[in-house]
Amino acid sequence: MTEYATTRIQRKNQALIFEAALDVFSSFGFRGATLDQIASTAGLSKPNLLYYYPSKEAIHSAVLTKLLHTWLAPLRELDENGDPIEEILLYVINKLHAARDLPRESRLFANEIVQGAPRIKSILETDLRHLVEDKVRILRKWIKQGRLAKIDPYHLIFSIWSLTQHYADFDVQVQAVTGQETSFDEAEVFLNHLYRRMLAP
Amino acid sequence: MTEYATTRIQRKNQALIFEAALDVFSSFGFRGATLDQIASTAGLSKPNLLYYYPSKEAIHSAVLTKLLHTWLAPLRELDENGDPIEEILLYVINKLHAARDLPRESRLFANEIVQGAPRIKSILETDLRHLVEDKVRILRKWIKQGRLAKIDPYHLIFSIWSLTQHYADFDVQVQAVTGQETSFDEAEVFLNHLYRRMLAP
DNA sequence: GTCTATAGCCTGATAGAC
DNA sequence: GTCTATCAGGCTATAGAC
Known part of the structure; x- marks a missing residue:
C-alpha cells in the first residue's frame, strides 16, 4: 500500500519533471537552462529534482531520447505503396502540424x-541517417518510375524539415514581421502550392 | 605618434575581439558563451577584453547590430524594376551563398x-518588419500584374529564409544524414528547380 | 593599456536532518 | 522522499599594480 502510493508520487513527479525540463531546455538550450528553473517549474526543490535524476545532463538526455521517437514518427509513415505526391504532401502537413502542436519539441x-548537436550527434549519424536512407530509396524509386519530378531526394527531405520547423523554431521572428499570431492555415495553403508544383513529374 | 600607435593597437584589438565574439557567440549562444573563451580566442586577457567593452552584453549587442545590416543586404537588393522570377531567384541564390560564406552570422x-530573440526582438519588429513590408508590397504588385504565381508573399520570404539558412544553421544534421560535406551546388540546383516551378504564374 | 588578483554571484551537486 | 544548509567550481566584473 505504502509502496503503491510512493510509486504513484514518483510517477507524478517524473511527469512533472519531464514537462518542466522540456519547457526550460526548449526555451534556453542546455547551457542556458538551470536546475533552479526546472525545479521551480516542476514545483520541486533542487535536491529533490536531483533525487530523480543524477545530473542535469541526465535530465536533458532523458528528454531528448524520449522525444526523438515522437519527433521522427511522421517520416516513418511515408509509405512506399501510396501515391508519391500524396504521401509526401501528407508528410509535409503532418510535420507542419507537429510544428504547431509540439513547438517545444521542435525548439x-x-x-x-x-550548437553542433554535441549530445545527439551520434544518434543523427545512425538512427536518423538510416531512416532517411530508407526513405531516400523510396523517393529514388518513385522518380525512376516517372511518378515524381527529378529532384535530389535528400534536399527534398531537408526542405520539408526547414520549411515546417521554421514556424516553430523562428516563430518569434514570424510574429515580429507579420505583426500577428502565426497562421498555420496560411502556411498549409502555401506549402501545398509549393510541393504540388515542385513535385509534379 | 604615441596616439597613432595606440589607436592602431586598439583597432587591431577591436577587430580581434569582434572575430572572437562572432566565433564564440555563434557556436554557443549568448548564455553558453563565456568571456574566457572570447578573450582566449582573441588572444587577450579577460580584464583587457573588458577594457574595450563594458560587459558581455555589450559585446554581444555590438556584434549583432554590426552584422544585422550585412545580414539583411540581400533582401534590400530585390528590385521592383527587374524581372520578378529572376529577382527572386537572385535573392534565393544570394541568401544561399550567404549561408555558405557566412555561417557564423547565420547561426x-x-x-x-x-530562444525568443530577447535582445533583438525590437529590431525585428521595426527595421526587419518595415523592410519586409516594402518587399511584400512589390511582390503583391507582381502577383497582381500576373507575373508571379498567386502565393502569400510573407510565406514566400519565410520559405527563402528557412530553406537557405537551414544549410548553415543545421549543417551538422545535414552532414550527419548525408555522411558528406554539405554540397551547396546541389542545394542551388534544388532551390532553382523549386522556385522556378513554384513561382511561374 | 595590460596585467594579476580577487570580489561576488550563480550553478550543479552533496550532506544530513526529518 | 523531501527538505535546509552548504560546498566547490565557474562565471562576470572590478581593483589596483605596473
Whole structure:
C-alpha cells in the first residue's frame, strides 16, 4: 500500500519533471537552462529534482531520447505503396502540424543542433541517417518510375524539415514581421502550392 | 605618434575581439558563451577584453547590430524594376551563398531567435518588419500584374529564409544524414528547380 | 593599456536532518 | 522522499599594480 502510493508520487513527479525540463531546455538550450528553473517549474526543490535524476545532463538526455521517437514518427509513415505526391504532401502537413502542436519539441532539437548537436550527434549519424536512407530509396524509386519530378531526394527531405520547423523554431521572428499570431492555415495553403508544383513529374 | 600607435593597437584589438565574439557567440549562444573563451580566442586577457567593452552584453549587442545590416543586404537588393522570377531567384541564390560564406552570422541570429530573440526582438519588429513590408508590397504588385504565381508573399520570404539558412544553421544534421560535406551546388540546383516551378504564374 | 588578483554571484551537486 | 544548509567550481566584473 505504502509502496503503491510512493510509486504513484514518483510517477507524478517524473511527469512533472519531464514537462518542466522540456519547457526550460526548449526555451534556453542546455547551457542556458538551470536546475533552479526546472525545479521551480516542476514545483520541486533542487535536491529533490536531483533525487530523480543524477545530473542535469541526465535530465536533458532523458528528454531528448524520449522525444526523438515522437519527433521522427511522421517520416516513418511515408509509405512506399501510396501515391508519391500524396504521401509526401501528407508528410509535409503532418510535420507542419507537429510544428504547431509540439513547438517545444521542435525548439529542443533546434537548440541542440544549431550548437553542433554535441549530445545527439551520434544518434543523427545512425538512427536518423538510416531512416532517411530508407526513405531516400523510396523517393529514388518513385522518380525512376516517372511518378515524381527529378529532384535530389535528400534536399527534398531537408526542405520539408526547414520549411515546417521554421514556424516553430523562428516563430518569434514570424510574429515580429507579420505583426500577428502565426497562421498555420496560411502556411498549409502555401506549402501545398509549393510541393504540388515542385513535385509534379 | 604615441596616439597613432595606440589607436592602431586598439583597432587591431577591436577587430580581434569582434572575430572572437562572432566565433564564440555563434557556436554557443549568448548564455553558453563565456568571456574566457572570447578573450582566449582573441588572444587577450579577460580584464583587457573588458577594457574595450563594458560587459558581455555589450559585446554581444555590438556584434549583432554590426552584422544585422550585412545580414539583411540581400533582401534590400530585390528590385521592383527587374524581372520578378529572376529577382527572386537572385535573392534565393544570394541568401544561399550567404549561408555558405557566412555561417557564423547565420547561426548567431539563429541562436538568438530560437530562444525568443530577447535582445533583438525590437529590431525585428521595426527595421526587419518595415523592410519586409516594402518587399511584400512589390511582390503583391507582381502577383497582381500576373507575373508571379498567386502565393502569400510573407510565406514566400519565410520559405527563402528557412530553406537557405537551414544549410548553415543545421549543417551538422545535414552532414550527419548525408555522411558528406554539405554540397551547396546541389542545394542551388534544388532551390532553382523549386522556385522556378513554384513561382511561374 | 595590460596585467594579476580577487570580489561576488550563480550553478550543479552533496550532506544530513526529518 | 523531501527538505535546509552548504560546498566547490565557474562565471562576470572590478581593483589596483605596473
